[in-house]
Amino acid sequence: MSFFINIWRIIVSAWKHFVRNLWLALSTVFVLVLAMLSVNVLLGVNVLLNRAAQELESKIDVSVYFLANTPPAVLEQAKFLMTSLSQVQSAELIMPDTVLENFKKQHAAEPEVLGSLAELGENPFGATMILKAKNTADYPFLLQALDNPQFNFAIESKNYDDHAETIKRVREISNSVQVFGLILISIFALFSILIVYNTVRVAIYTQREEIGIMRLVGASNSFVRMPFVLEGIFLALFAIVIAGGIVYSATVYLEPYLSTFLDGADPGLLTYFSANWPQLVGAECGVLAGLVALSSWAAVGKYLKK
Amino acid sequence: MITLEKISKIYPPNVQGLRDINLKIDHGEFVSIVGQSGAGKTTLAKLLIAEERPTRGRIDIGGWDITRIPGRDVPFLRRQIGVVFQDFKLLPKKTVYENVAFALEVASMSGRRIRDIVPQVLKIVGLEEKARRFPHQLSGGEQQRVVIARALVHRPKVLLADEPTGNLDTLNAREIIDLLLKINSFGTTIVLVTHNREVVNALRRRVITLDGGMVVSDQAEGKYLLPV
Numbered sequence: 001m002s003f004f005i006n007i008w009r010i011i012v013s014a015w016k017h018f019v020r021n022l023w024l025a026l027s028t029v030f031v032l033v034l035a036m037l038s039v040n041v042l043l044g045v046n047v048l049l050n051r052a053a054q055e056l057e058s059k060i061d062v063s064v065y066f067l068a069n070t071p072p073a074v075l076e077q078a079k080f081l082m083t084s085l086s087q088v089q090s091a092e093l094i095m096p097d098t099v100l101e102n103f104k105k106q107h108a109a110e111p112e113v114l115g116s117l118a119e120l121g122e123n124p125f126g127a128t129m130i131l132k133a134k135n136t137a138d139y140p141f142l143l144q145a146l147d148n149p150q151f152n153f154a155i156e157s158k159n160y161d162d163h164a165e166t167i168k169r170v171r172e173i174s175n176s177v178q179v180f181g182l183i184l185i186s187i188f189a190l191f192s193i194l195i196v197y198n199t200v201r202v203a204i205y206t207q208r209e210e211i212g213i214m215r216l217v218g219a220s221n222s223f224v225r226m227p228f229v230l231e232g233i234f235l236a237l238f239a240i241v242i243a244g245g246i247v248y249s250a251t252v253y254l255e256p257y258l259s260t261f262l263d264g265a266d267p268g269l270l271t272y273f274s275a276n277w278p279q280l281v282g283a284e285c286g287v288l289a290g291l292v293a294l295s296s297w298a299a300v301g302k303y304l305k306k
Numbered sequence: 307m308i309t310l311e312k313i314s315k316i317y318p319p320n321v322q323g324l325r326d327i328n329l330k331i332d333h334g335e336f337v338s339i340v341g342q343s344g345a346g347k348t349t350l351a352k353l354l355i356a357e358e359r360p361t362r363g364r365i366d367i368g369g370w371d372i373t374r375i376p377g378r379d380v381p382f383l384r385r386q387i388g389v390v391f392q393d394f395k396l397l398p399k400k401t402v403y404e405n406v407a408f409a410l411e412v413a414s415m416s417g418r419r420i421r422d423i424v425p426q427v428l429k430i431v432g433l434e435e436k437a438r439r440f441p442h443q444l445s446g447g448e449q450q451r452v453v454i455a456r457a458l459v460h461r462p463k464v465l466l467a468d469e470p471t472g473n474l475d476t477l478n479a480r481e482i483i484d485l486l487l488k489i490n491s492f493g494t495t496i497v498l499v500t501h502n503r504e505v506v507n508a509l510r511r512r513v514i515t516l517d518g519g520m521v522v523s524d525q526a527e528g529k530y531l532l533p534v
């Protein structure tokens with residue numbers, strides 16, 4: 001019973017502190033919001049870079065062009081052998097007829113190309129096999145595996161565009177963003193701690209008479225301390241709500257623009273934030289409230305010891 | 307009730323607040339502690355509520371050795387000793403009632419008990435009619451009575467008052483002393499720190515005189531001896 005009375009009185013008293021020092025509280029919230037935004041922007045950039053790398057990786061494949069008139073049995077054999085490799089994600093066979101049709105479709109507006117094709121009288125194309133590896137790193141192995149005496153005689157040419165340079169660049173950017181981000185986040189965390197510490201010190205200073213009386217009439221240390229710690233947590237919660245609102249609206253607003261950079265692919269920001277928001281908000285709340293509570297605690301502690 | 311054995315207090319770096327004090331105050335006594343400014347009276351009062359710790363010696367209150375009392379136990383000590391200190395005034399933004407109730411709120415008392423106790427102590431100090439007023443609407447003597455009421459809410463066995471008549475005229479001072487006598491008559495031990503000669507001489511109770519941090523006299527029905 002008395003526990004709940006206490007909790008309620010402490011919350012009320014913390015809220016009063018917050019309102020009384022409104023301007024100080026607002027500027028503190030502002031700094032905390034900046035800190036939260038920097039964290040979330042970095043998260044978002046990271047998501048985007050990962051997405052871009054993924055997008056590039058999904059475009060990598062090996063096209064294997066078979067000689068025309070390769071017996072279907074050999075093609076099936078090749079497909080079967082490649083599929084059975086654990087590194088292979090998919091092996092798709094495009095039969096000569098389909099290749100021809102695709103070719104005709106592609107060159108529908110070029111009568112001379114179609115004309116010379118017609119002159120040949122028969123389908124000049126062999127089948128094509130499109131291979132995708134589970135891992136980018138496995139492509140060299142796939143290329144080797146294609147040199148299989150059971151069907152290599154039927155391969156006319158291979159086309160492997162690995163985008164390796166681009167992917168490497170994206171990964172490098174992503175890594176340096178992470179390092180830079182960690183430094184930035186640490187700086188903001190430090191600022192947040194100092195700012196909250198200072199805010200609580202000021203709050204304590206304006207309340208020093210009340211605190212003196214509280215202690216004199218037998219208030220426990222935690223009763224004196226909790227309102228200030230809670231005040232810090234209030235500040236943190238405000239900051240999180242505001243930062244959350246900004247992050248959400250910015251994501252919704254920016255996503256269409258971002259998708260044009262990714263050749264129209266979904267940038268995945270909104271998906272990422274909406275799929276992970278409970279964990280993100282939880283973790284950010286936890287860390288921020290923890291830091292803030294700790295620095296408020298320390299600020300009052302200095303006063304209590306005298 | 308209160309025992310001090312060979313108590314010395316040295317403030318850093320090297321200020322001798324108290325020197326080798328031996329005292330015994332019995333349950334129900336009314337003791338005045340007098341002495342010139344800087345004699346160590348406030349230091350003694352602060353030791354009794356563990357606001358300061360003695361450098362040497364031992365303090366015992368009601369069988370509780372508070373010499374090295376840990377910080378987390380101090381609040382419980384404070385609820386057993388009512389305190390009226392010069393520099394702890396009323397909260398200006400709270401009414402008389404709220405100022406007194408505050409002392410109970412911080413000790414996790416339920417709302418019902420608070421509504422029960424506050425009018426009782428306000429009645430003892432004769433301010434039940436002025437419960438809704440703010441401190442600035444009261445005279446100095448009335449304000450001091452509210453402070454005393456606040457000190458009484460935990461029904462302390464000891465009431466410790468440091469210069470409670472410090473800023474009051476003779477008439478108001480007289481009223482405060484009468485109030486302390488009344489509280490003493492209920493069985494509460496009173497430790498009154500003062501340098502008011504008239505007050506002490508009129509009381510005809512035990513007087514302990516401090517000088518330079520030492521007890522220089524301790525008389526059962528004492529007078530204020532030293533020149534003011």
Ligand SMILES: Nc1ncnc2c1ncn2[C@@H]1O[C@H](COP(=O)(O)OP(=O)(O)O)[C@@H](O)[C@H]1O
Binds near residue numbers: 318322341350
């Ligand atoms: N917090 C303190 N730090 C250093 N010296 C102090 C402190 N408090 C009191 N003193 C010194 O201790 C002596 C006794 O002071 P105090 O107990 O306040 O005397 P009184 O209340 O009798 O006027 C004085 O010399 C005073 O300057």
Ligand SMILES: [Mg+2]
Binds near residue numbers: 347348349
């Ligand atoms: Mg003094």
